[in-house]
Amino acid sequence: MSPAKNVAKKQPSAPLPWWLREFSQVRTALLVFLVVLACSVSAVVLSRWALHEAQASQTRAQQLRNEARQRYVNVETEKLEIATYQPLFAILRERGLIGQENRLEWVEAIRQVQEQRRLLPISYEIAPQQPVVMEPALDLGGYSMRGSRMKLHMDLLHEGDLFSLLSDLRARTHFTVQECAIKRAAGAGNPVAAPDAPLAPALSADCTLNWLTLTPTAAQAAPPMGTRP
Known part of the structure; x- marks a missing residue:
């Protein structure tokens, strides 16, 4: 027997599984299913993203509406406060409490009261x-309380002269009385030499007054105009 005839016969291949043999019949349907599945997943993802964006947009719109409503409420509140407090603000500014201090007005007020009341000489x-420290602290907005201390000496015919001076000054300006000391004048009680001689003071008063102003905070960098050190 020749070598060529000794070649082993080729073994027959194993049969394919039934699901591979039938795959050709469902291949189209499977491809359609996969395409539909991919489209469905994409649709779900896009829907969830769109829902998230819509919710975020609604939240932003709600915040903007709340901010607009709050601004409206603030504007209405400010209008009401302006209508309520503007007359008082104008009065306080006219009397010198608000704005830069004006020592000339203080001096003029003392002079006018002295002339009207016919008081004895005042120095x-x-x-x-200086800044005024308030306890408890108050929120003054864009203003700060400042004060100038005045040492005042006056001769008195009686205690009422001092009270009249302070009362008249308080009606025109704003100040606090830190302290006052009244003492009997030297030579008080001596008889008057002549009927035409001026009345001699019976008392003298030494007071410490703090003249107050509400000064805008931004204006404190520059020295006040029209003042003396």
């Missing part, structure tokens, strides 16, 4: 302006 000395 005074004003110290440099």
Whole structure:
């Protein structure tokens, strides 16, 4: 027997599984299913993203509406406060409490009261302006309380002269009385030499006054205009 005839016969291949043999019949349907599945998943993902964006947009719109409503409420509140407090603000500014201090007005007010009440001579000395520390602290907005201390000396015919001076000044300006000391004048009680001689003071008063101003905070960098150190 020749070598060529000794070649082993080729073994027959194993049969394919039934699901591979039938695959050709469902291949189209499977491809359609996969396409539909991919489209469905994409649709779900896009729907969830669109829902998230819509919710975020609604939240932003709600925040904007709330902010607009709050601004409206603030504007209405400010309008009401302006209508309520503007007359008082104008009065306080006219009386010198709000704005830069004006020592000339203080001096003029003392002079006018002295002339109108026919008071005895008054002398005074004003110290440099200083911040006022309030306890408890108050929210003054864009203003700060500042004060200038005045040492005032006046001769009195009686105690009522001092009270009249302080009362008249308080009606025109704003200040606090830190302290006052009244003492009997030297030579008080001596008889008057002549009927035409001027009345001699029976008392003298030494007071410490703090003249107050509400100064805008931004204006404190520059020295006040029209003041003396």
